[in-house]
Each structure stands twice: as structure tokens, then as C-alpha cells.
Amino acid sequence: MTTLHTVEPENTTGEAAALFTATHQALGVVPNLARVMANSPPVLKGYVAGVTALGAEGTLPAAVRESIALLVAQENRSDYCLSVHTFRATRTAGLTAADATRARRGEADDPWAAAVLDLAAVMVRDRGTTTDEQLSAARRAGLSDGQIVEVVAHVALNVFTTYLATTARLDIDWPLVRHTDRGDMGTTSRSTTDTTDTTTKANPLPTSPRLDPLHHVSPAEAIAWHRVVAASTAHDLPGVPAPDPGQIHAQLTRPALGSHRLNWLAADTDGTPVGVAGLRLFDSPGQAHLAELELHVDPAHRRRGTGSLLLSAVVAACRSENRRSLVVTATADGPGEAFGERRGFRRALTLNHLLLSLDEADGADLLRLADAEHAGYRLTAWAGTVPDDLADAFAAAKNAMNDMPVGDLAYGSVAWDADRVRAMAAVVADRGDTLLTVAAVHDDGTMAGYTEILIPRGAPPRVQQYDTAVVPGHRGHGLGLWVKAAMVRRLRAEYPGVVEIETDNADDNAHMLAVNHRLGFRPYRRTREFQLDVPTA
Structure with missing residues (x-):
């Protein structure tokens, strides 16, 4: 249970509300870590400013930044930060599960990225102490002095978040990854003084659903989409008829007038569909800034990061399509409304049906x-x-x-x-x-x-x-x-x-x-x- 107070975005106004909006813009969500950080608005403000500046103006690629975060989280045994950055690394930064495992060990296939992680590992393990040879090795690998400073900054930011997450004993609001879930990182061992089996069992690192964009929707994919929508509608809107599979297939394959559509299907590890997101991108003059979201998560699979995963993909698509406004409809006072407001959506219009x-x-x-x-x-x-x-x-x-x-x-x-x-x-x-x-x-x-x-x-x-x-x-x-x-x-x-x-x-x-x-x-x-x-x- 969290030991520090968590500040809820919906209960804030003024600067605090603006900080949560900035947090959502920087991270894509408002995680529990930020809600605890908001106990000190200057801390949250400084953290968001640092992350935003390093992401927008720094020279380290996103995959390398996330690799540093994974290394620091593993070294500091922070399950919370490992969960955050495994998700971000494998879902938004382009790392595979195997890449994320190697990053936790301080390893990378790319020589330049490996040099960055070598330097970061020294910094976190030796509290910033580096030898001349270690700095020279980083330079020989191609790091500029400016990039070395950026590595120090990323290590420091991630040490801060791991320490805060550990102090606050944060509830993990991301797909769970434990520092003891070592995959091929560890070996089987048995104490010579105790017969208790201490074998570390390998677990796959990404425990979040698989997210697939649907480029050409098949009848089977339409049926999977319908399954999620029907379950979501029955739970959130009892008495409201859900569209039938034929209507769903038509909706997914025949875009509305003056627009085109992007679709995503999230499935569990066994292939069970658990969430869907559809994004209508308006093409007509006068609306080319606009996109419209439809998002459903099967109630049996909620609170496991599926909605956040889908929304992150949607927001990324809006950015690449140069859309500045994303609109969505949610049942008044329902779970979708709370989900959206926590992630920076603001109420704009109330409709009476x-x-x-x-x-x-x-x-x-x-x-x-x-x-x-x-x-x-x-x-x-x-x-x-x-x-x-x-x-x-x-x-x-x-x-x-x-x-x-x-x-x-x-x-x-x-x-x-x-x-x-x-x-x-x-x-x-x-x-x-x-x-x-x-x-x-x-x-x-x-x-x-x-x-x-x-x-x-x-x-x-x-x-x-x-x-x-x-x-x-x-x-x-x-x-x-x-x-x-x-x-x-x-x-x-x-x-x-x-x-x-x-x-x-x-x-x-x-x-x-x-x-x-x-x-x-x-x-x-x-x-x-x-x-x-x-x-x-």
C-alpha cells in the first residue's frame, strides 16, 4: 500500500492541474509516481521539465533513454520503475523483450548504445565516480561531452524516481515486471546451508497485452472487435444494444465521409481480444486538425494497462498525422470519463440522449x-x-x-x-x-x-x-x-x-x-x- 499521499488529478485546480496536464503530455499518462510527486509541485514541475527537455532537445534516442532507465531500475531493485520502463521500452521506444532484458544487464547490440550503458552502469554502481579511462572509452565509442552530460542527467533522474517509488511503496499501475523476474539474467542456485529451493523462475518481461494495428480488417478480426465492444457495452451501458458483427465489419472497413481510419486490437498472451481502439482522422478542410477516438476494454481485463497502451498508440498516431485535437465520447460519470480525465482529456460538451x-x-x-x-x-x-x-x-x-x-x-x-x-x-x-x-x-x-x-x-x-x-x-x-x-x-x-x-x-x-x-x-x-x-x- 502506498505510504505517501497520492494527489488525484480530478481534485486539482490551477497550477497543480496544469502540472498534471504537462505530465500527461510528457509521459502519455498520469502514473501513480506523478501523483505522489505532486505532493511537492516544484518537484513535479522540475521533473516534468527535465524529462520534456531531454526528450525534445537531447541527443540520446528514445531506445537508449529507456535502456538507461531499465538499467537503473534493475540496479536499484525498483519493480515500479522496471514495470514502467519495460512497458515504455517495448511499446513506444522500439525495443524487443530481449533488448529490454539486455538493457537491464547494461548490454546492447549496438556498439554506441552499449558504450552509453557501460558508462551509465559505472555511474549508478559507483555513485557517479568514473575513471579517466572510462571517460576515454566513452569518447572513443563516439560520445561527445554533451552526451556524457546527458547520460549523467538520465541516470540522476532515474535514480530519483526509483528512490521515490521505493520510499512511497507505490501501487504498480503498469503491467508488472519484478526485478527478480530475471529471464535469462540469473542462474539456478541452491544455498549450501539451506535446502530451500531458491530457483528463479523465468517469466516473460512484457506482461502487457500484444497490440496489433489492423491494416486490412478480416472477418475474424471484426468478430474479435465485436466481442470486446459487446462486453464493454453490456457492462457500461446496460440496455443499450451493441452493434452486430456485420455492422462492426462495415464500420471498420468503410470509413465515414471525409475521413480515414486507423484501428488497433489488443490481445492477451493466449490470443484473447481484450481491447480495441479506432481513430477517425478527418480529412476535410476545416477539420484537418481533428481526430475522433473510440476505445473499449473488456471489463474482465481492465486495470492491466490495456487502455493506456491503446491510448498511447492513438496519441502517437495523432502526432504523426499532425492532429492537435482528439475528441472522444464517454458515458457521464462512467469509467471511461474517469479514465480520460486522468489522462488529460477535458470535458467539453454534455449530451442528453x-x-x-x-x-x-x-x-x-x-x-x-x-x-x-x-x-x-x-x-x-x-x-x-x-x-x-x-x-x-x-x-x-x-x-x-x-x-x-x-x-x-x-x-x-x-x-x-x-x-x-x-x-x-x-x-x-x-x-x-x-x-x-x-x-x-x-x-x-x-x-x-x-x-x-x-x-x-x-x-x-x-x-x-x-x-x-x-x-x-x-x-x-x-x-x-x-x-x-x-x-x-x-x-x-x-x-x-x-x-x-x-x-x-x-x-x-x-x-x-x-x-x-x-x-x-x-x-x-x-x-x-x-x-x-x-x-x-
């Missing part, structure tokens, strides 16, 4: 609303791609969505034209889904408002509300209520298997919330949108 039960809705009232006269306007409807004669007007109406409430999200804007609305319908159809639209058209040919419903492939009983918008110059005439009531009438007539509509509205979208309540929608659940300001590489 509502359900309309078509069996319980007042059918007569809905018919009155749908049949009501609206002078100067007429209703029209289509399935799939917009008719050619309405394409330009529909694109203009789509642009009205750019003023929808988005809270503090840096969501950017999208410019719609006829080609884009056709492309959107094609993407939906390619996934096997059905897109229904009801629109209000003014006598002058302008599309004044519209609403869209998505029927997922397989025609499940619950459908999803897509956009509903009224063009600013036509607001105040009840058009939003009109088109939505007409859509409900259409669903009842054409899709009798549909029994529920799910929609969501931002907390501050008072008008659309009022429209939905008038139609009979009832509160169902709440989610929050979070945003991470992606640190630059």
Missing part, C-alpha cells in the same frame, strides 16, 4: 403535427441519395448545421455541396444502412429544414436520429417539429418493425430539446464529449 417509444407515443397528436399547414412550405421525402433537383438546396441546408451547439469542442466546420451530400449517402449505403430524410421546402425552392433517420443494417428495432436542422432565415415557424413529426409518421407507415428512435441534444440546445420533449422523447442517458489537446512531438 433521449428515446421515443413509437408504441407509447400519442399517435393522434403526432398525426396532427405532421398534417399541420405551414403557409409557404411543403414537405418532401426520400431514401438514400437526395434527388438531383434538390441536391444544391439540401447542401445549402446542411451548412446550417455549422452553428449547432458544440460546447468547447474544437470541432471545426464542414462546407457542404451537392457532391458531398451524394457522397455521404453513398457511404451510408455502402455500409448496408438506410438513410431516410424528410425536408421542408419553401415556395422559392429553398430547403428550409430537414431531419434524417439512420436505419442500421439488419433493420433493428431501434433507429438513430441523424441531423435535424432549420436554416436560420426560416426559424420560428415550427418547421423542426413539423419535419420530425412527419418522419415519425413515415416510420410507422413504412417500417413497422421500428419501435424506438434514439437522439441526442447538447445541454444548451434548449430549442431542440423542447421539440423532442413535445414529440414524446424521454430522457434515457447522458454522455460527455471530451477533448485532448494533443501534445506536439
Whole structure:
């Protein structure tokens, strides 16, 4: 049990909160070590500044920096720091498990890296004392005096963290590696004065899941992805239907409009899928800064570093793709929210999810609303791609969505034209889904408002509300209520298997919330949108 107080990021404000954000940017997570370090903000501030400066401006490669950390952790018998740096070395710095084992002994295949570790080993074992010959050997191997100073700095930083981790008796929040888990580092021995077996059993160093990017998603990989999502959804969102394997495969293989997608699958050592992450990278002008995250971990495999492993890969991809904003949706007050906030995501928008039960809705009232006269306007409807004669007007109406409430999200804007609305319908159809639209058209040919419903492939009983918008110059005439009531009438007539509509509205979208309540929608659940300001590489 930790012997020093741990400072929780969610309970901090001001400089302390800023320090935790800086810690996340430097390390990718806010580990227990940083939470103990935060008892002294100047210490945390100095440590983060040192790590950041050496990583960004120093000359030692990441693999060598992590190798020094592994050597120091092994020498100082710090299981906490061994766990941290085995994870980082094998998952972010490019070392193999065998490389990490050799680094703990102070060995490396590369002669220059081996010279660095020789020097670091002398420093940590002899408390900084070095001979002239040892320094000369380092120089002959190619180290400059500046690099020798950097080696001293890395040894000192890692001695500090091993000492603090040991003093605090930190709970290990990384995949566990013990200094006694020596692999091929040790030998079998038996005391001559004791018959107790002291054989050190070899354990594989990386105990974290294997992470694989999915470049071409196979049906088997889609099934593995579905298994994780279904388990996560059942645990975190009881009563919410999970997508079926076919929907998952379509989602993974057919990117949404104006974007491309990266996917990762985490599996246990026996091949069991334990976590997934999908990253949507927006390509359209006005949104090229933006990426959107989906991350699930099977509840049976949580708190083992899988989520952190996936998030580290996602953040690295955002950096390489020059994305500065990463957004994600999490259930309000759920485990995903806590996970994100600990890792530097900030709350940006709250969404109210509502359900309309078509069996319980007042059918007569809905018919009155749908049949009501609206002078100067007429209703029209289509399935799939917009008719050619309405394409330009529909694109203009789509642009009205750019003023929808988005809270503090840096969501950017999208410019719609006829080609884009056709492309959107094609993407939906390619996934096997059905897109229904009801629109209000003014006598002058302008599309004044519209609403869209998505029927997922397989025609499940619950459908999803897509956009509903009224063009600013036509607001105040009840058009939003009109088109939505007409859509409900259409669903009842054409899709009798549909029994529920799910929609969501931002907390501050008072008008659309009022429209939905008038139609009979009832509160169902709440989610929050979070945003991470992606640190630059």
C-alpha cells in the first residue's frame, strides 16, 4: 500500500492541474509516481521539465533513454520503475523483450548504445565516480561531452524516481515486471546451508497485452472487435444494444465521409481480444486538425494497462498525422470519463440522449403535427441519395448545421455541396444502412429544414436520429417539429418493425430539446464529449 499521499488529478485546480496536464503530455499518462510527486509541485514541475527537455532537445534516442532507465531500475531493485520502463521500452521506444532484458544487464547490440550503458552502469554502481579511462572509452565509442552530460542527467533522474517509488511503496499501475523476474539474467542456485529451493523462475518481461494495428480488417478480426465492444457495452451501458458483427465489419472497413481510419486490437498472451481502439482522422478542410477516438476494454481485463497502451498508440498516431485535437465520447460519470480525465482529456460538451417509444407515443397528436399547414412550405421525402433537383438546396441546408451547439469542442466546420451530400449517402449505403430524410421546402425552392433517420443494417428495432436542422432565415415557424413529426409518421407507415428512435441534444440546445420533449422523447442517458489537446512531438 502506498505510504505517501497520492494527489488525484480530478481534485486539482490551477497550477497543480496544469502540472498534471504537462505530465500527461510528457509521459502519455498520469502514473501513480506523478501523483505522489505532486505532493511537492516544484518537484513535479522540475521533473516534468527535465524529462520534456531531454526528450525534445537531447541527443540520446528514445531506445537508449529507456535502456538507461531499465538499467537503473534493475540496479536499484525498483519493480515500479522496471514495470514502467519495460512497458515504455517495448511499446513506444522500439525495443524487443530481449533488448529490454539486455538493457537491464547494461548490454546492447549496438556498439554506441552499449558504450552509453557501460558508462551509465559505472555511474549508478559507483555513485557517479568514473575513471579517466572510462571517460576515454566513452569518447572513443563516439560520445561527445554533451552526451556524457546527458547520460549523467538520465541516470540522476532515474535514480530519483526509483528512490521515490521505493520510499512511497507505490501501487504498480503498469503491467508488472519484478526485478527478480530475471529471464535469462540469473542462474539456478541452491544455498549450501539451506535446502530451500531458491530457483528463479523465468517469466516473460512484457506482461502487457500484444497490440496489433489492423491494416486490412478480416472477418475474424471484426468478430474479435465485436466481442470486446459487446462486453464493454453490456457492462457500461446496460440496455443499450451493441452493434452486430456485420455492422462492426462495415464500420471498420468503410470509413465515414471525409475521413480515414486507423484501428488497433489488443490481445492477451493466449490470443484473447481484450481491447480495441479506432481513430477517425478527418480529412476535410476545416477539420484537418481533428481526430475522433473510440476505445473499449473488456471489463474482465481492465486495470492491466490495456487502455493506456491503446491510448498511447492513438496519441502517437495523432502526432504523426499532425492532429492537435482528439475528441472522444464517454458515458457521464462512467469509467471511461474517469479514465480520460486522468489522462488529460477535458470535458467539453454534455449530451442528453433521449428515446421515443413509437408504441407509447400519442399517435393522434403526432398525426396532427405532421398534417399541420405551414403557409409557404411543403414537405418532401426520400431514401438514400437526395434527388438531383434538390441536391444544391439540401447542401445549402446542411451548412446550417455549422452553428449547432458544440460546447468547447474544437470541432471545426464542414462546407457542404451537392457532391458531398451524394457522397455521404453513398457511404451510408455502402455500409448496408438506410438513410431516410424528410425536408421542408419553401415556395422559392429553398430547403428550409430537414431531419434524417439512420436505419442500421439488419433493420433493428431501434433507429438513430441523424441531423435535424432549420436554416436560420426560416426559424420560428415550427418547421423542426413539423419535419420530425412527419418522419415519425413515415416510420410507422413504412417500417413497422421500428419501435424506438434514439437522439441526442447538447445541454444548451434548449430549442431542440423542447421539440423532442413535445414529440414524446424521454430522457434515457447522458454522455460527455471530451477533448485532448494533443501534445506536439
